[in-house]
Amino acid sequence: MTAPVRFAIVGTGWRTRFMLRLAAMAPELLEPVAIVGRTPARAHDALVEARAAAAPFAAHLHDHLPVGGLDQALSLRPDFVVAAVPWDASPGVIRDVVEAGVPVLAETPPAPDLPGLRSLWASVGETGLVQVAEQYTRMPGHAARIEVIRRGVIGTPHAVELSSTHLYHAVSLIRTMLGSGSPAGVTGARVTGRTFTAPMVDPLTPDGWVGSDEPQPRTTTIATLDFGDGRHGLYDFVDNQWWNPTLHRRIVIRGSHGEIADDSVLRMTPEGPVGSRIEHRRTGLDLNLEGNALWHSSFDGSVVYRNAWHDSRMSEDDLAVAQILLDMGRWALGEAPEPYPLAQGLWDHALSLAILESARTGQDVVVGDETWG
Numbered sequence: 031m032t033a034p035v036r037f038a039i040v041g042t043g044w045r046t047r048f049m050l051r052l053a054a055m056a057p058e059l060l061e062p063v064a065i066v067g068r069t070p071a072r073a074h075d076a077l078v079e080a081r082a083a084a085a086p087f088a089a090h091l092h093d094h095l096p097v098g099g100l101d102q103a104l105s106l107r108p109d110f111v112v113a114a115v116p117w118d119a120s121p122g123v124i125r126d127v128v129e130a131g132v133p134v135l136a137e138t139p140p141a142p143d144l145p146g147l148r149s150l151w152a153s154v155g156e157t158g159l160v161q162v163a164e165q166y167t168r169m170p171g172h173a174a175r176i177e178v179i180r181r182g183v184i185g186t187p188h189a190v191e192l193s194s195t196h197l198y199h200a201v202s203l204i205r206t207m208l209g210s211g212s213p214a215g216v217t218g219a220r221v222t223g224r225t226f227t228a229p230m231v232d233p234l235t236p237d238g239w240v241g242s243d244e245p246q247p248r249t250t251t252i253a254t255l256d257f258g259d260g261r262h263g264l265y266d267f268v269d270n271q272w273w274n275p276t277l278h279r280r281i282v283i284r285g286s287h288g289e290i291a292d293d294s295v296l297r298m299t300p301e302g303p304v305g306s307r308i309e310h311r312r313t314g315l316d317l318n319l320e321g322n323a324l325w326h327s328s329f330d331g332s333v334v335y336r337n338a339w340h341d342s343r344m345s346e347d348d349l350a351v352a353q354i355l356l357d358m359g360r361w362a363l364g365e366a367p368e369p370y371p372l373a374q375g376l377w378d379h380a381l382s383l384a385i386l387e388s389a390r391t392g393q394d395v396v397v398g399d400e401t402w403g
Contacts, residue, residue, distance in 0.1 A: 034057065034058060034059050034060055034061040034359075035059065035060060035061065035109050035110075035355070035356060035358070035359020035360065035362070035363070036061045036062075036063050036106075036107075036108045036109045036359070037060070037061070037062060037063065037108050037109060037110050037111065037112055037135075037355065037358075037359065038062070038063055038064040038065070038066065038103035038104070038106065038108040038111045038112070039062060039064070039065050039066065039111070039112045039114055040066040040100060040103075040111060040112065040113050040114060040115055040123050040127075041066070041067070041076075041112075041113070041114035041115040041123075041137075042065065042067040042068070042072040042073050042075065042076040043076075043114065043115075043116075045114040045137055046065065046076050046080070046112075046114045047076055047079050047080040047083060048351065049062070049112065049114070049351065049355065050062055050065075050076070050077065050080035050081075051080050051083045052344065052348055052351060052352045052355070053355075054080070054081070055342045055343075055344060055348075055352075056339060056342045056344075056352060059339075059352075059356055060352065060355055060356065060359075063103070063106045063108050064097070064098070064102065064103035064106055064108070065077060065097045065103075066097075066098065066099060066100050066102075066103050067097065070097050070098055073097035073098065074097050077097065100123075100126060100127070100130075104127075104130050104132060108132070109133070109359045109362045109363055110132065110133040110134060110135055110358055110359060110362045111127045111132055111133070111134050111135070112134075112135045112137070112163070112355075113127065113134055113135070113136045113137060113140075114137045115137070117139060117141065117142035118142050118146075120136060120137065120139075120140055120141060120142075121140070121141045121146055121149065121150045121153075124136050124140065124150065124154060124160060125150075125153055125154060127159075128153075128154045128157050128159050128160065131159070132159070133159045133160075133161070133358070133361070133362040134159060134160050134161075135161050135162070135163050135354075135355070135358045135369075136160055136161070136162050136163065136372070136375065137162075137163050138162060138163060138164055138198055138199070138375065138378070138379070139162075139198050139375065139378070139379035139382075140160070140162055140372065140375050140376065140379070141376075141379070143383065144380060144383055147376045147379060147380055147400075147402075148400070148401060150372075150376075151372070151373070151376060151400075151401055151402040152401065154372070155372060155373065155401070155402055160371075160372040161358055161361065161368060161369050161370050161371060161372065162370045162371070162372055162374065162375030162378075163351070163354055163355075163358075163370070164198070164199070164202045164354070164370045164374070164375055164378065165347075165350035165351045165353070165354045166195060166199045166202055166203050166350065167202060167203060167206050167350075167370075168349070168350040168353045168354055168357075169346050169347065169349070169350040170310070170324055170327060170335050170337065170346050170349060170350075171293070171308075171310075171327070171346070172203060172281075173327075173334075173335045174308050174310075174327035174329070174334045174335040175207070175281070175283065175290055175308065176206060176207060176211050177211070177329075177334040177335060178290060178295065178308065178329050178334055179207055179210055179211060179283060179285070179290070180210055180211035181334075183287075183288065183295060183297055183329070184283065184284070184285030184286070184287055184288035184289060184290060184295070184297050185285040185286030185287030185288065185297070186210070186285055186286045186287075187207055187208050187210060187261075187283055187284065187285040188208070188259075188260045188261050188262070188284060188285060188286065189208075189261070189262055189263070189264070189282075189283070189284040190203070190204045190207045190208055190262075190263045190264070190281070190282070190283050190284075191263070191264040191266070191280070191281065191282040191284075192204055192263065192264065192265060192266065192280070192281050193266035193267065193268075193271070193278070193279065193280045193281075194267075194271070194279040194280065194281060195267070195271070195272060195279075196267045196271070196272075196382075197267075197379075197382035197385065197386070198375070198378040198379045198381075198382040199378075200265050200267065200382075201255070201263075201265070201377075201378045201379075201381045201382050201385075202374070202378045203281075204216075204255065204263035204265070205217075205257075205263075205374075205377065205378070205381075207283050208257065208261050208263065213374050213377070213378075214371075214374065216257050216261065217257075217377050217400075217403055218257075218377075218381075218396070218397045218398045218399065218400070218403070219255040219256055219257045219258075219263075219381060219384075219396075219397055220255075220256040220394055220395075220396050220397075221253055221254070221255050221256075221381065221384040221385055221387075221388050221394065221395045221396070221397065222253060222254045222256075222388055222394050223251060223252065223253035223254075223265075223384075223385045223386070223387075223388035223389035223395075224251075224252055224253070224388075224389055224392070225249050225250065225251050225252075225389045226249070226250045226252070227247050227248065227249045227250075228247070228248065228250070229245035229246065229247060229248070230245055230246065230247075230248040230268070230274075230276075231243050231244070231245050231246075231274075231276055232246055232248055232269070232270055232274050232276075233274070233275065233276070234273045234274065234275055235270060235273055236273060248268055248269045248270070249268070249269050250266065250267070250268045250269075251265070251266075251267050251385065251386075251389050252264070252265065252266050253265040253385045253388060253389065255381060255385075265385060280292060285297075290308075293307050293308040293309075293310075294307055295307065295308065295329070306329060306330050307329075308327055308328070308329050308334065309327065309328050309329070310324060310326075310327045311324070311325045311326050311327070311328070312324050312325070313325060321343065322343060323337070323340040323341075323343055324337050324340065324346070324349075325337055325340050337349065338353075339352055339353070354369050354370065357369035372402070373402040373403070376400070376402050377400075377402075377403075380397050380400065381397055384396075384397050
């Protein structure tokens with residue numbers, strides 16, 4: 031078995047605790063070597079909270095994990111550094127790590143606004159050391175759909191309708207699916223956004239159940255992204271949609287020869303129109319005693335996604351984050367392609383900012399040529 035990838039984390043918030051918990055669940059693949067915080071006490075608190083969240087895997091998060099400054103973390107020679115800090119602090123951390131010649135995985139988004147995106151690219155874009163922790167394309171369901179698209183099952187994709195996650199994450203999925211598995215060729219767009227507010231129940235938040243089923247005003251943001259040449263995306267997001275258990279998450283990808291709607295696939299073949307499904311093999315149901323896990327996803331008898339982490343029993347969002355950490359480490363070691371280049375993360379956020387601006391002003395916003403393009 032190969033050695034785990036080694037990473038340091040700058041930041042002490044919930045994202046740091048999230049990644050430490052995953053490392054505890056898969057110590058054979060992920061090894062945190064240091065935490066950098068504004069103070070050693072904050073970094074130590076993040077470690078303690080991560081150990082509590084990682085039970086019963088906490089033994090893999092050592093009490094002596096170094097906490098302190100960036101220089102100390104870099105002296106441990108991590109394969110890469112994760113910048114898991116607030117938006118406005120992220121560019122400075124990224125620059126400091128790049129200046130030391132170490133690969134850096136920037137949390138989303140890598141800068142807070144359009145001037146910040148441009149400035150970040152001007153200072154570090156040409157170094158090739160920066161990737162972005164955009165994990166949604168690695169979630170099992172989306173990864174399976176992307177592979178079906180890549181195999182040409184629905185022909186050339188030209189439309190994606192997504193009601194699931196917000197802003198840059200949604201834009202990443204739209205661009206990747208329109209790009210037949212890579213977002214690189216789907217960049218600027220004309221964005222038209224609007225908002226609508228109506229009463230809705232919203233019983234669950236990150237802080238837990240609210241204890242009321244009384245409808246409250248909630249805003250839906252809808253936007254179209256016209257990428258040209260007939261390619262377009264439809265963005266549909268409701269406040270707190272990630273958590274609200276009364277809302278569906280939906281995705282439709284339409285191509286020249288068919289359409290994917292969630293896990294249902296329709297397409298034209300030489301024998302005529304054919305319908306199939308993406309099937310997910312999940313164990314632990316009924317009398318299955320293999321443990322509660324997703325093993326793989328298949329389409330027409332062929333595996334289109336395989337869960338390399340099934341022994342960890344991670345959730346699907348956990349799997350995506352763990353995978354981009356592993357992919358980042360392997361890329362940093364020269365063993366794998368870039369997981370998500372900085373330029374793509376910049377496009378994602380530039381377009382998400384355009385969605386917000388268009389929805390606020392009621393005017394179209396054009397995202398055109400950029401220096402990172």
